[in-house]
Amino acid sequence: MSKIMTVDILSSIKGAEPSEAVSKLFDVIKNAHPTNNNSFNNANNNAVSLNDLRDDVIVESSAIEKQIIKENFPNEKNGFLVVSKVIEE
Amino acid sequence: MDSQIKQIHQQLVNKQITCTALIQEKLDLLKKNTHNTVNSLLDTLALELAAKVDAKIAHGETIGLLEGIPFGIKDVYMLQGTYATASSDLLKNYKSAYTATAIQKLLDAGAIPLAKENCDSFGHGSSSENTIFGAVKNAINPDLVGGGSSGGSAVNVAKDYTVFSIGGDTGGSVRQPAGYNNIYGLKPTYGRISRYGLMAYASSTDCVGPLAKSIEDIRIVLNTMSGKDAKDQTTYISNAIDEASVLNYEDVKTVGYFKNFIESEAIDAQVKSDFLATLEKIKAKGIEVKALDFFKSDTLVSTYYTLAMAETASNLSRLDGTNYGERIESGSLKETYSVTRSENFSEETKRRIVGGNQVLSQGFSDEIYLKGLALRDQISENFENDFNEVDIILSPVTPSTPPKIGDSLKDPLAMYLSDAYTVGFSLGQLPTLTIPQGTTTGLQISAAKNNDELVLKFANFLKDAI
Numbered sequence: 001m002s003k004i005m006t007v008d009i010l011s012s013i014k015g016a017e018p019s020e021a022v023s024k025l026f027d028v029i030k031n032a033h034p035t036n037n038n039s040f041n042n043a044n045n046n047a048v049s050l051n052d053l054r055d056d057v058i059v060e061s062s063a064i065e066k067q068i069i070k071e072n073f074p075n076e077k078n079g080f081l082v083v084s085k086v087i088e089e
Numbered sequence: 090m091d092s093q094i095k096q097i098h099q100q101l102v103n104k105q106i107t108c109t110a111l112i113q114e115k116l117d118l119l120k121k122n123t124h125n126t127v128n129s130l131l132d133t134l135a136l137e138l139a140a141k142v143d144a145k146i147a148h149g150e151t152i153g154l155l156e157g158i159p160f161g162i163k164d165v166y167m168l169q170g171t172y173a174t175a176s177s178d179l180l181k182n183y184k185s186a187y188t189a190t191a192i193q194k195l196l197d198a199g200a201i202p203l204a205k206e207n208c209d210s211f212g213h214g215s216s217s218e219n220t221i222f223g224a225v226k227n228a229i230n231p232d233l234v235g236g237g238s239s240g241g242s243a244v245n246v247a248k249d250y251t252v253f254s255i256g257g258d259t260g261g262s263v264r265q266p267a268g269y270n271n272i273y274g275l276k277p278t279y280g281r282i283s284r285y286g287l288m289a290y291a292s293s294t295d296c297v298g299p300l301a302k303s304i305e306d307i308r309i310v311l312n313t314m315s316g317k318d319a320k321d322q323t324t325y326i327s328n329a330i331d332e333a334s335v336l337n338y339e340d341v342k343t344v345g346y347f348k349n350f351i352e353s354e355a356i357d358a359q360v361k362s363d364f365l366a367t368l369e370k371i372k373a374k375g376i377e378v379k380a381l382d383f384f385k386s387d388t389l390v391s392t393y394y395t396l397a398m399a400e401t402a403s404n405l406s407r408l409d410g411t412n413y414g415e416r417i418e419s420g421s422l423k424e425t426y427s428v429t430r431s432e433n434f435s436e437e438t439k440r441r442i443v444g445g446n447q448v449l450s451q452g453f454s455d456e457i458y459l460k461g462l463a464l465r466d467q468i469s470e471n472f473e474n475d476f477n478e479v480d481i482i483l484s485p486v487t488p489s490t491p492p493k494i495g496d497s498l499k500d501p502l503a504m505y506l507s508d509a510y511t512v513g514f515s516l517g518q519l520p521t522l523t524i525p526q527g528t529t530t531g532l533q534i535s536a537a538k539n540n541d542e543l544v545l546k547f548a549n550f551l552k553d554a555i
Contacts, residue, residue: 011442013443014428024502
């Protein structure tokens with residue numbers, strides 16, 4: 001199924017529209033002629049080697065960290081953190 | 090100017106001043122300042138830490154070089170228990186749950202954080218006007234912008250409210266405000282300092298960068314923050330830069346500059362003539378100066394913004410008011426996301442998110458985003474070839490002088506284009522330092538990747554030579 005999504009939906013920003021200033025920047029790229037269209041030729045390869053991956057371990061958050069995460073939660077009722085209505089579609 | 094860090098350290102050790110008095114003096118200056126540099130003052134924490142330093146000195150204990158040295162933090166870094174607002178409505182009440190690696194290293198060394206500093210919201214801007222805390226006013230002329238996005242940090246250092254500050258540089262956000270306020274500002278090689286705990290703008294160019302009034306202070310702070318960090322896997326192991334080695338600058342034999350930067354119509358006549366005069370002085374010291382070819386300014390700016398917008402659209406998609414942030418409840422979950430983001434992001438941030446989603450969407454990605462990546466690779470290759478021919482690349486920081494407050498927001502395209510001289514070095518992930526010399530907004534010194542030491546060496550050379 002193909003569904004066209006507009007930038008306001010993609011961005012989750014009401015009424016968002018492409019801007020003229022940004023479109024002018026994109027026009028420059030459209031009209032450019034890179035000599036090499038292979039964009040993965042490693043000039044800026046920051047990938048990590050498999051041998052260098054950090055250990056996949058669960059790190060317990062400190063009590064203060066957990067407390068702040070709860071404080072940052074936007075809505076709390078009777079000791080529960082309240083999320084918005086779930087998607088019904 | 091000589092190292093303020095060393096000077097204050099000596100005063101503390103000799104008991105000429107107390108740390109508490111020093112911190113209180115700086116807090117007072119920050120509190121009453123009218124340049125809009127402060128988002129939140131960390132007075133309780135700072136005074137507690139100062140009392141500990143004083144107690145150590147009173148007990149005759151040795152203190153480290155950074156112990157008791159007051160510094161500022163751009164308000165995009167995490168410092169546990171303090172606000173981290175990114176100068177935005179969305180995060181205006183958000184508290185850091187943890188501390189950024191770079192900041193933790195400074196705390197471990199005993200430096201004392203004074204304030205979370207004003208900046209463009211999420212780093213989106215070149216003037217520090219895109220903020221809910223009021224436009225940052227330039228240190229030299231308060232009618233002009235402080236530069237951005239690390240404007241509050243640069244002005245605090247320039248006004249001596251902080252001894253050094255930690256900014257963030259994605260496309261010039263440390264170097265340009267350093268230039269606008271006549272101080273030093275370094276964007277190190279990408280990956281030298283961990284980005285863990287720095288709010289992500291464009292992850293592939295985001296760098297932690299110090300601002301200070303001397304090369305020596307930049308060196309000290311850089312060494313303290315550098316190093317591999319398992320929490321940011323793009324970091325690498327680097328050697329500390331030695332004090333004596335940066336005073337020996339005989340390694341620099343050839344300096345390059347980009348011809349098209351100087352021949353551009355956009356460059357201010359005075360900036361141009363000052364830059365050319367600087368090149369003559371360098372030649373007079375027996376260093377060869379070479380003109381280099383480079384990409385056109387509009388290509389550099391467009392490549393940078395295309396990639397940065399794509400990355401920021403992705404990075405900021407997590408900000409939807411679910412787990413944190415100023416949630417605005419609406420009919421459904423999707424509506425809640427949408428209203429929360431529409432109401433709480435600034436116009437400039439929304440412009441960049443929308444631009445990013447445009448280039449990442451089907452039908453556009455091949456034509457714009459992937460082409461942007463290909464151009465970036467070419468830019469990097471260009472740098473690699475240049476550094477086979479020259480040791481250092483020298484350039485102005487900005488084409489012109491700082492704009493008046495209010496002018497930049499009216500014309501976003503002009504603001505993007507004003508980043509022409511800084512964004513290329515970001516795309517190349519090169520170490521680049523702004524020095525307060527050469528032109529009215531300073532000079533940028535760049536070297537090959539991982540050669541941050543050579544940048545500091547050449548800065549020391551220019552300090553005496555021009």
